[in-house]
Amino acid sequence: xxxxxxxxxxxxxxxxxxxxxxxxxxxxxxxxxxxxxxxxxxxxxxxxxxxxxxxxxxxxxxxxxxxxxxxxx
Amino acid sequence: xxxxxxxxxxxxxxxxxxxxxxxxxxxxxxxxxxxxxxxxxxxxxxxxxxxxxxxxxxxxxxxxxxxxxxxxx
Numbered sequence: 055x056x057x058x059x060x061x062x063x064x065x066x067x068x069x070x071x072x073x074x075x076x077x078x079x080x081x082x083x084x085x086x087x088x089x090x091x092x093x094x095x096x097x098x099x100x101x102x103x104x105x106x107x108x109x110x111x112x113x114x115x116x117x118x119x120x121x122x123x124x125x126x127x
Numbered sequence: 128x129x130x131x132x133x134x135x136x137x138x139x140x141x142x143x144x145x146x147x148x149x150x151x152x153x154x155x156x157x158x159x160x161x162x163x164x165x166x167x168x169x170x171x172x173x174x175x176x177x178x179x180x181x182x183x184x185x186x187x188x189x190x191x192x193x194x195x196x197x198x199x200x
Binding site for chain 2: 066067068069070078080094095106107108110111112113114115116117118119121122123125127
């Protein structure tokens with residue numbers, strides 16, 4: 055499997071943690087040296103392994119924020 | 128490939144749309160008849176095809192909302 059290089063440029067925060075210590079985190083990440091994107095993903099402790107996740111643009115985060123603020127959570 | 132059954136119980140909204148009409152949507156979805164979860168995912172028009180995405184609990188959405196409200200977007 056090809057290597058994926060990533061650099062976490064900014065840790066925004068974690069939104070949950072599993073019993074095994076994996077955290078679902080929002081970060082600003084540069085993948086393979088490309089321009090950094092926001093990324094919502096599961097991570098093992100110390101970012102040793104990554105789970106599935108999605109990347110999001112600033113514009114998408116704004117829209118998501120607005121949707122969430124209009125929900126009764 | 129095994130069939131995945133899903134029922135979109137609530138459409139919260141879309142946060143972006145690609146040139147080909149795929150939308151990144153936040154929905155409340157029941158997968159294979161199980162209890163519905165929030166789901167952030169890319170969808171083709173009419174929900175004919177789905178892209179990658181993640182499921183989120185109500186608690187995770189609350190934390191995500193709070194993180195986003197504290198960012199300068």
